[in-house]
Amino acid sequence: MRAARSFGFAAAAALAILAATAPARADSSAQDLPATMAMLKHAIGIHTVEGQHQVPVLAAYLADQLKAGGFAASDVEIIPVGETAALVARYRGTGQGKPILLSGHMDVVAANRKDWTRDPFTLIEENGYLYGRGSADMKTGVVVLVQTLIRLKREGFKPRHDLILLLSGDEETAMATTRELAKRYHDAEFLLNADAGGGTLDTASGKPVLYQIQAAEKTYADFRIALTSPGGHSSEPGPDNAIYRLARVIDRIAAYQFPPQSNDITRASLRALGARTPGALGAAMTRFATHPDDGAAAATISADPAYVGQIRTTCVATMLNGGHALNALPQSASVNINCRIFPGTSVASVHDTLVKVIADKSATVTVQPPPPVASPASPLRKDVVAAVTAAVHHRFPGVEIVPGMSAGASDSMYFRNAGVPSYGIDAAFTKPDDTFAHGLNEKLPASEVEAGLEFWHRVLVQLAK
Numbered sequence: 001m002r003a004a005r006s007f008g009f010a011a012a013a014a015l016a017i018l019a020a021t022a023p024a025r026a027d028s029s030a031q032d033l034p035a036t037m038a039m040l041k042h043a044i045g046i047h048t049v050e051g052q053h054q055v056p057v058l059a060a061y062l063a064d065q066l067k068a069g070g071f072a073a074s075d076v077e078i079i080p081v082g083e084t085a086a087l088v089a090r091y092r093g094t095g096q097g098k099p100i101l102l103s104g105h106m107d108v109v110a111a112n113r114k115d116w117t118r119d120p121f122t123l124i125e126e127n128g129y130l131y132g133r134g135s136a137d138m139k140t141g142v143v144v145l146v147q148t149l150i151r152l153k154r155e156g157f158k159p160r161h162d163l164i165l166l167l168s169g170d171e172e173t174a175m176a177t178t179r180e181l182a183k184r185y186h187d188a189e190f191l192l193n194a195d196a197g198g199g200t201l202d203t204a205s206g207k208p209v210l211y212q213i214q215a216a217e218k219t220y221a222d223f224r225i226a227l228t229s230p231g232g233h234s235s236e237p238g239p240d241n242a243i244y245r246l247a248r249v250i251d252r253i254a255a256y257q258f259p260p261q262s263n264d265i266t267r268a269s270l271r272a273l274g275a276r277t278p279g280a281l282g283a284a285m286t287r288f289a290t291h292p293d294d295g296a297a298a299a300t301i302s303a304d305p306a307y308v309g310q311i312r313t314t315c316v317a318t319m320l321n322g323g324h325a326l327n328a329l330p331q332s333a334s335v336n337i338n339c340r341i342f343p344g345t346s347v348a349s350v351h352d353t354l355v356k357v358i359a360d361k362s363a364t365v366t367v368q369p370p371p372p373v374a375s376p377a378s379p380l381r382k383d384v385v386a387a388v389t390a391a392v393h394h395r396f397p398g399v400e401i402v403p404g405m406s407a408g409a410s411d412s413m414y415f416r417n418a419g420v421p422s423y424g425i426d427a428a429f430t431k432p433d434d435t436f437a438h439g440l441n442e443k444l445p446a447s448e449v450e451a452g453l454e455f456w457h458r459v460l461v462q463l464a465k
Contacts, residue, residue: 027151029453036147036449039065041123043139044132048169049110055169056080058106059087062146062167069150079180084169086177088185091149093159093464100161100464101191101420103411104142105171105178108134109438117441129443136435136444141194141426142167144452151457159464161189171195171411174370182414190381192459193412196424197404199392201431202276208396209276212404213388214424216265216377217416218309219341220409222318222368223354224334225249231324231331242333243322249358250317250335256357258313258350260288260298261342265377265403266310267292270301272402281307306432309407313350315339336368340407347372375413377405378421383463388425391458395451396429427455 039062046058059078066076066089079086084107090099111120111133118124120133130140145165152163164185168177196214201207227249229242262270267289274285284300288311291297302308315337322333341350347367355365380403389401404424412422428448436442 029450032147032151032453033450036143040143043143044123044134045121047121048107050173053083055106056085059085062087070153081177081180086169086181087167089165091163093162096160098189099164101188102145102165103191103193104145104195105168107170107172109172115440125446128446130446131443133442136442137437138195140444145194148456161464168411178411178414182418186418186420188420191415191420191422193424194426196406196410198426199429201429203431208399208429210272210400211392212402214406215380215403216343217375217406217413219372219374221339221347221372223337224366224368226334226364228332232329234327234329242330246333249360252357260311262292266405268402269404272400309340313342313345343377373413373417375416384423387459387462391455427452
């Protein structure tokens, strides 16, 4: 026992010397999991829905967490914009390069308790999933980014680049905070957006299929198509009825498809998806990736709602308004047409196409605010691809990494428009249509919180060191 104690003391002394001379060792992601979950629970409990004036509350809470985690008060700023706000936190580096921007949003889509199985604003873990509005889109991503920066502070990490966390407050609606952030922080090396990209799991087996880096997204635009009629008493109907005419206009739009389009990013994505998608859809993806003029392949892909946006501009009716009284003929009727426009296609050309399709010279077609923003594709950077690949392969060795295009819009579009290369790199791996983001009973696999902490730590250390 004495010999053993003597050996133990000597070993301890040797370890102490090694510890004093060795570089600081990174903490584990598991160590930060309890604090991250507590932060996420608090964040989901704050109703950051448009009009509720609660985004500034969440921003203040996250700012306090950052300051408690080692950020100087002067490096954390809340920017009020109307009833919402943006949060900025600067992790200071050695100033050897332009800043790297980290993006996410604090607001969420509205959720009614009576429609949900569980309270949407209470974080609930059940059957391996985290339920709650924002669990997938995207309070988990926001909290993971905050906790990762706190961890880097604790570890004493000294990056060459400043890391600037930019959290918008109305990404789901007007994007006014996003525009303000892009105006202030457009002089940057690149932007990493936790609200796009990510990994796909096989629906049946749950095994990883591939990981997409979002390098492009479609332009978002709303068009209002409006018609008028003389109106009159409903007991004396005539041939000119604004609602009937609008119905015919909507039918024409519903029947129209924009021509197929592709670029290097979408072809690479479809090639990878086609190799992993069974049946006719997978075969069509493979053919289209090689021959974008293959009409039959385009028709097969377009028949699937999940993929039609990858090969076409899409325009769809989303809201109706018409009439002014139950007992009067309508004097006006209008419909909102929401378009997701393929990169390289102008908003003006889509407007002109809608005018031709509706074939009603009395109709007005106007672009709705805010003005659409073109979002040019970002060139794939080798350093970003390498860092993301290393982080993904640490968890899932050999998973293919491919570029991708979002059919929807994200905060990245304003930064791309300002000349900042932007890359969506959501850490999560999920099954297609499994998270119900924007829908009822939104959820995220609970495993993706710790995985996200590990992913973002590895990516940031590699890119900013």
